[in-house]
Amino acid sequence: MIDPGQAVLEVRQLSSVYTTPKGDLQAVDGVSFDLRCGETVCLLGESGCGKTATMLSVLRLIGRLQGRIVGGEVLLHGEDILCWPEEQMRRLRGRRIALIFQDPQTALNPVLQVSDQITEPMRLHLGLTRVQAREKAIELMRKIGIPQAEMRIDEYPHQFSGGMKQRVLIASALSCHPEILIADEPTTALDVTTKAQILDIFRNLKQDRDMSIIFITHDLGVVAEIADRIVVMYGGRVVEVAAVLDIFDGPQHPYTQGLLRCLPDISRPRERLESIPGTIPSLVHTPDNCSYSPRCPQVMDVCWSRRPPEFLTAPGRRVACFLYTRYPVYDLGNGVTAGG
Ligand SMILES: Nc1ncnc2c1ncn2[C@@H]1O[C@H](COP(=O)(O)OP(=O)(O)OP(=O)(O)O)[C@@H](O)[C@H]1O
Numbered sequence: 001m002i003d004p005g006q007a008v009l010e011v012r013q014l015s016s017v018y019t020t021p022k023g024d025l026q027a028v029d030g031v032s033f034d035l036r037c038g039e040t041v042c043l044l045g046e047s048g049c050g051k052t053a054t055m056l057s058v059l060r061l062i063g064r065l066q067g068r069i070v071g072g073e074v075l076l077h078g079e080d081i082l083c084w085p086e087e088q089m090r091r092l093r094g095r096r097i098a099l100i101f102q103d104p105q106t107a108l109n110p111v112l113q114v115s116d117q118i119t120e121p122m123r124l125h126l127g128l129t130r131v132q133a134r135e136k137a138i139e140l141m142r143k144i145g146i147p148q149a150e151m152r153i154d155e156y157p158h159q160f161s162g163g164m165k166q167r168v169l170i171a172s173a174l175s176c177h178p179e180i181l182i183a184d185e186p187t188t189a190l191d192v193t194t195k196a197q198i199l200d201i202f203r204n205l206k207q208d209r210d211m212s213i214i215f216i217t218h219d220l221g222v223v224a225e226i227a228d229r230i231v232v233m234y235g236g237r238v239v240e241v242a243a244v245l246d247i248f249d250g251p252q253h254p255y256t257q258g259l260l261r262c263l264p265d266i267s268r269p270r271e272r273l274e275s276i277p278g279t280i281p282s283l284v285h286t287p288d289n290c291s292y293s294p295r296c297p298q299v300m301d302v303c304w305s306r307r308p309p310e311f312l313t314a315p316g317r318r319v320a321c322f323l324y325t326r327y328p329v330y331d332l333g334n335g336v337t338a339g340g
């Protein structure tokens, strides 16, 4: 059930670029979405569409990777954290908003014992002593399904399997009871059973802790399992936002429709799998039109020359496509419209 309450996090027209030898690469281009209390929002899209860049921008970490935020707002309970001093951001990261990085193989420091990596946020943010933090870490590891936690806590990351490493990262992210958890493709490198177990952990987190979760993935199967709402991204932009059932029942953007057509159909097992022809656009010097035009089966003249705004096709449902011009343009509430 979607909580109709106030948004915990509001991302408004967020734009970020990476500096590259060929010029600025627009990795995040006017992205807007909300995260409400206790809901799971999935950020979905092909590789390179800007999912990670969006989240690195929300946490203001993109600057560490030769990127910079060039516009927009990130409102945490109505306060724009893009204006906060860095010291205040440091206290926020890991404490109020925790991020599980994309690759568990590299996200853990290979020369530090797991104990140090799980307890550090608790010692830093909650002021716990080493002994107190260790006790809590063992409790967390148990809860998250790491067997023999009291022994394994003294091991190094290379002694853990991929799925167990992912659990360690989740335990570390949860250690300070953040209100928002951002998980960047936490199941991509896992086998199906481990993936199911990790998804269970996320489902339980939502139920037990009422946590608000942003889950980044390119896997529609994962989306179907855990999302309340979906934000579909393409070429650094949001192309569709809708509740999960609406997306699966009737995707509106031609890109989302294409993604769904790529899903295998169990009633037609021997048919060739579909794919979306063409490749994702370069994000350097992009023309200000619809970046999906070259691949879109329903492309119209206007799509080549103008960027579509987001149209509000139903309450809480929006799509950036000129096929929907009969609907009102989505207004961010301050006279600014999304996209366009
Ligand atoms: N450090 C960087 N310097 C320059 N360009 C970058 C950097 N990191 C990412 N990019 C580019 O920014 C764009 C968005 O990348 P991002 O990592 O956000 O994609 P993604 O949607 O997370 O993809 P994936 O599903 O593969 O993780 C891509 O074109 C990518 O090549």
Ligand SMILES: [Mg+2]
Residues within 6 Å of the ligand: 051, 052, 053, 102, 184
């Ligand atoms: Mg990524």
